[in-house]
Amino acid sequence: xxxxxxxxxxxxxxxxxxxxxxxxxxxxxxxxxxxxxxxxxxxxxxxxxxxxxxxxxxxxxxxxxxxxxxxxxxxxxxxxxxxxxxxxxxxxxxxxxxxxxxxxxxxxxxxxxxxxxxxxxxxxxxxxxxxxxxx
Numbered sequence: 001x002x003x004x005x006x007x008x009x010x011x012x013x014x015x016x017x018x019x020x021x022x023x024x025x026x027x028x029x030x031x032x033x034x035x036x037x038x039x040x041x042x043x044x045x046x047x048x049x050x051x052x053x054x055x056x057x058x059x060x061x062x063x064x065x066x067x068x069x070x071x072x073x074x075x076x077x078x079x080x081x082x083x084x085x086x087x088x089x090x091x092x093x094x095x096x097x098x099x100x101x102x103x104x105x106x107x108x109x110x111x112x113x114x115x116x117x118x119x120x121x122x123x124x125x126x127x128x129x130x131x132x133x134x135x
Contacts (some may be wrong), residue, residue: 004029004066006036007057010049014057026058026066033058033069041071 001024023029023078033056044051051073055064 002026002029003061005063006033006057007059009055009057011053015090029058029065030069033067033128034074037069037071038074041074044071 001022002122003020004026005020007017010013021029021032023032037051037054041051043073049066055068056067056070056071056077058067059065071127
């Protein structure tokens, strides 16, 4: 599980999320941000705040902005929320690094399985030899 923070930006003001939420993937955090922005829109209007000037900045533990969700993009049903170019590059780099780690881990697991199978075969052979001597 990864910790994501949902900072609310309104114009030049920013309210930082000090707690964060745990999600398995960045995509899940993004989708939760979209749902939360949609839910908050009516509350903001009730408080006299123009939600068109608001956005969520979703960050990781280090404070790196992964996504910016602009509330105004959620009003146009024909448009899906987009990820800005900078965020796309950062997310792509993070995904590539994660993929590299997964490939390396898979190789390590495969090598470990080969070793385990070899050890198991040796153990079986030794047990057969021992069984012959004990008879």
